Amino acid sequence: MTSDKGLLIVLSGPSGVGKGTVRKAIFEHPETDFKYSISMTTRKKREGEVDGVDYFFKTKEEFEALIEQDKFIEYAQYVGNYYGTPVDYVEQTMADGHDVFLEIEVEGAKQVREKFPEALFIFLAPPNLTQLEERLVNRGTDSPEIIRHRIDEAKRELKLMNLYDYVVINDDVDLARGRVQCIVEASHMRRARVESKLRKMLLEVNQ
Ligand SMILES: Nc1ncnc2c1ncn2[C@@H]1O[C@H](COP(=O)(O)OP(=O)(O)OP(=O)(O)O)[C@@H](O)[C@H]1O
Numbered sequence: 001m002t003s004d005k006g007l008l009i010v011l012s013g014p015s016g017v018g019k020g021t022v023r024k025a026i027f028e029h030p031e032t033d034f035k036y037s038i039s040m041t042t043r044k045k046r047e048g049e050v051d052g053v054d055y056f057f058k059t060k061e062e063f064e065a066l067i068e069q070d071k072f073i074e075y076a077q078y079v080g081n082y083y084g085t086p087v088d089y090v091e092q093t094m095a096d097g098h099d100v101f102l103e104i105e106v107e108g109a110k111q112v113r114e115k116f117p118e119a120l121f122i123f124l125a126p127p128n129l130t131q132l133e134e135r136l137v138n139r140g141t142d143s144p145e146i147i148r149h150r151i152d153e154a155k156r157e158l159k160l161m162n163l164y165d166y167v168v169i170n171d172d173v174d175l176a177r178g179r180v181q182c183i184v185e186a187s188h189m190r191r192a193r194v195e196s197k198l199r200k201m202l203l204e205v206n207q
């Protein structure tokens, strides 16, 4: 029985769908009590991004040394860069009883599923591909070539949404924020019910 341990929440979905925007809305909400796991990446820092807040920015050599030391729960190469979730922070924070929130792409989510099958997997989907492309263009952070690459990846990733526990459409940030929060709440309630049943069963067996 694991009720003292926090829940691992994985929010995944194609680039530009609004994962970061929805995540920020979740963390600004007064009812939110999760901890956010800051990823490591070899991608160049965008304007306004802060090391240790948005990502831990690493060189390729630093990142590969961390892979060798088994310092990631999962990592993936995405559009020419490495991205990964640091193992120490996630395991320690969950052991302390906090829910941990990951915002990662689909290959990484598959690896998390293998290591933490009890985690909660939520796929954030766009209303349609046209709006996804518009969001990437309007964000203004990537060249047309990178946007094309991200859209190609998105087409592949969208085919995998059926592997997730839940799909949330991000048609409106506040609605999507609320849907994710409700899913997490329901997941806690279900976990508590299962654990209570297990406790009762163990009592019966031990009598
Ligand atoms: N519901 C929405 N309606 C319209 N625009 C949105 C919505 N959600 C997010 N956006 C906008 O879409 C753009 C992409 O959002 P965001 O950067 O959060 O995506 P992301 O999934 O985190 O991308 P990446 O995976 O590349 O980091 C931003 O400009 C954001 O303001």
Ligand SMILES: Nc1nc2c(ncn2[C@@H]2O[C@H](COP(=O)(O)O)[C@@H](O)[C@H]2O)c(=O)[nH]1
Residues within 6 Å of the ligand: 013, 014, 015, 019, 039, 040, 043, 074, 075, 076, 078, 083, 084, 085, 103, 104, 105, 106, 107, 108, 109
């Ligand atoms: N597998 C992982 N994917 C991650 C991680 N952190 C972020 N991401 C995802 O990468 C893409 C690109 O991000 P961007 O900041 O360059 O736009 C996006 O889908 C992120 O969600 C991670 O630790 N592991």
